[in-house]
Amino acid sequence: MQSLFKGIFNHNLLGGDYQTNVSYKLLSINNNWFHLNYIDETVRIQNNQKKRKAFAIYQLFYLNLNNQLFYHILRPSSKLHEDIKENFKNMDDNKKLSRRQFIRTLGLGSVSALGMMAFEPITSLASPKTPETGSKQNDMTYRINRHTKDKVSLLGFGMMRLPRNATGGIDQQKTNELVDYALAHGVNYFDTAPVYKGSEVATGNALSRHKRSSYYLASKCSDIHKYSLEDGKQMFKTTLERLHTDYIDYYLLHAVGGGGLDKLKERFINNGLLDWLCEQRDKGVIRNLGFSYHGDVKVFDWLLDHNDKYKFTFCQIEMNYIDWKHASATGGGWKHDADAVYLYEKSEKAGVQNVIMEPLLGGRLGKLPEEFSKMLKEKRPEASDAQWAFRWVGSHPNVLTTLSGMNLMEHLKDNLATFSPLDPCTPQENDLLDSIANGMMGYPVVPCTACRYCMPCPYGVDIPGNFAYYNDQVNAHKLPDKTKPDYTEKKAAFVKGWKNTIKEENRADQCMDCEACLPKCPQSIRIPTQLANILEITR
Numbered sequence: 001m002q003s004l005f006k007g008i009f010n011h012n013l014l015g016g017d018y019q020t021n022v023s024y025k026l027l028s029i030n031n032n033w034f035h036l037n038y039i040d041e042t043v044r045i046q047n048n049q050k051k052r053k054a055f056a057i058y059q060l061f062y063l064n065l066n067n068q069l070f071y072h073i074l075r076p077s078s079k080l081h082e083d084i085k086e087n088f089k090n091m092d093d094n095k096k097l098s099r100r101q102f103i104r105t106l107g108l109g110s111v112s113a114l115g116m117m118a119f120e121p122i123t124s125l126a127s128p129k130t131p132e133t134g135s136k137q138n139d140m141t142y143r144i145n146r147h148t149k150d151k152v153s154l155l156g157f158g159m160m161r162l163p164r165n166a167t168g169g170i171d172q173q174k175t176n177e178l179v180d181y182a183l184a185h186g187v188n189y190f191d192t193a194p195v196y197k198g199s200e201v202a203t204g205n206a207l208s209r210h211k212r213s214s215y216y217l218a219s220k221c222s223d224i225h226k227y228s229l230e231d232g233k234q235m236f237k238t239t240l241e242r243l244h245t246d247y248i249d250y251y252l253l254h255a256v257g258g259g260g261l262d263k264l265k266e267r268f269i270n271n272g273l274l275d276w277l278c279e280q281r282d283k284g285v286i287r288n289l290g291f292s293y294h295g296d297v298k299v300f301d302w303l304l305d306h307n308d309k310y311k312f313t314f315c316q317i318e319m320n321y322i323d324w325k326h327a328s329a330t331g332g333g334w335k336h337d338a339d340a341v342y343l344y345e346k347s348e349k350a351g352v353q354n355v356i357m358e359p360l361l362g363g364r365l366g367k368l369p370e371e372f373s374k375m376l377k378e379k380r381p382e383a384s385d386a387q388w389a390f391r392w393v394g395s396h397p398n399v400l401t402t403l404s405g406m407n408l409m410e411h412l413k414d415n416l417a418t419f420s421p422l423d424p425c426t427p428q429e430n431d432l433l434d435s436i437a438n439g440m441m442g443y444p445v446v447p448c449t450a451c452r453y454c455m456p457c458p459y460g461v462d463i464p465g466n467f468a469y470y471n472d473q474v475n476a477h478k479l480p481d482k483t484k485p486d487y488t489e490k491k492a493a494f495v496k497g498w499k500n501t502i503k504e505e506n507r508a509d510q511c512m513d514c515e516a517c518l519p520k521c522p523q524s525i526r527i528p529t530q531l532a533n534i535l536e537i538t539r
């Protein structure tokens with residue numbers, strides 16, 4: 001960057017009686033950007049006397065993205081004079097970043113934060129106040145919690161699905177190894193919940209071997225079936241015990257949205273549970289109070305619209321480059337969900353940072369249909385589909401952390417490579433992912449994220465397994481279509497693959513339509529209907 005800086009700026013303009021001196025003062029520089037004052041002074045020389053005619057000083061930011069230099073004019077101190085504009089004629093307009101693109105690309109936090117920053121000494125960009133920094137010990141990218149100043153790793157560890165041993169229980173030894181490796185490489189946010197079977201215990205066992213101040217614990221009030229204040233208090237107490245701690249850093253109202261406002265009020269408001277949780281937050285037993293949202297957007301709106309009272313500092317939303325604009329269209333056709341762009345922008349406006357779940361949309365964005373995967377490979381041959389999806393999420397400045405379930409060391413290492421440090425998506429890359437998201441709408445998959453909340457099915461159906469098989473066939477263009485000449489052939493292949501993949505007792509035809517799974521699915525998928533669709537193909 002030093003050499004780029006020196007190479008770009010070196011000129012004075014002279015003409016007639018007027019002399020324009022342009023000088024640059026380097027304010028800060030690092031590997032990816034430099035930041036300078038542009039000082040432009042025009043004087044008129046008459047009778048050997050200099051008279052200042054115009055003077056402007058403003059800040060320019062240059063970003064090195066994939067070895068191309070993009071720029072953004074951060075703060076003109078006055079309107080640009082025509083002669084100053086002249087100086088910029090040689091600058092490529094395509095390389096000019098709008099304010100919005102600039103904020104997104106640099107990952108500097110909210111628009112208001114940027115506005116404030118422009119009035120602070122410029123060295124603040126490299127100071128501990130910086131919302132995003134690289135670590136000296138490792139290269140993990142961190143985000144700063146604007147309320148508590150926690151320095152949170154942009155990669156968070158989702159502890160829902162942990163390694164299993166031969167008897168089906170959680171393998172504590174392997175869990176410890178993953179946790180130790182993650183901590184050693186800068187991951188410091190660990191997300192669990194009472195309803196993730198065995199997870200709180202295993203997470204507590206693994207993390208309590210380390211200094212409590214070296215990690216942030218997130219857990220949830222998963223009062224899915226019992227709604228009394230006493231039940232909520234007991235759940236919180238049990239969580240503290242399982243996690244071997246006397247405080248929780250991030251505590252969430254779990255999975256609000258399903259069942260609409262009535263259910264929210266039944267679970268948290270009318271029984272006084274949310275007020276009690278706020279009291280725990282005020283005492284410091286809960287350091288940050290938030291909620292995880294799935295489903296009815298009226299609930300999301302209600303909570304943020306009442307944030308003066310509840311003071312949520314974060315909320316967990318499902319966000320990825322498909323859900324950004326298409327969540328409302330892919331929600332199984334019956335939930336009143338909103339696109340992630342709405343959730344994200346509303347959170348940002350409310351000053352509430354986002355924890356992101358489903359960055360890969362249940363794994364779907366980790367293995368794209370070939371035509372889209374090829375498009376990405378042409379741009380970055382070495383990058384996996386999953387890395388693109390994680391980079392896209394991490395490029396959004398209001399994101400505090402991005403959760404990933406990593407039950408294999410290779411997944412953890414792959415994710416560490418993506419976030420250490422994060423290489424934000426360029427505007428052009430965002431456009432490419434946007435076009436892929438549009439293209440993916442032509443693939444009628446079931447929006448199952450494989451979260452397994454619906455399991456076990458009392459009749460033995462492997463619900464996510466059947467959906468995963470079906471979705472793979474859709475993505476590979478292998479779905480039989482009665483109107484096409486290859487229907488019989490494709491149908492036979494579909495059935496054969498289904499039988500090889502799913503055991504007889506777990507197939508869709510075991511579904512008794514009991515609907516026990518329906519209220520458990522955060523994606524509001526009409527599970528028995530979708531299973532019946534699969535069955536229909538096999539008949």
Ligand code: SF4
Pocket residue numbers: 457458459460461463510511512513514515516517518527528531
């Ligand atoms: S509706 Fe079907 S899949 Fe759902 S729980 Fe009942 S039997 Fe299982």
Ligand code: SF4
Pocket residue numbers: 447448449450451452453454455463464520521522523524525527
């Ligand atoms: S059907 Fe719903 S609850 Fe079941 S695994 Fe898929 S997304 Fe999760």
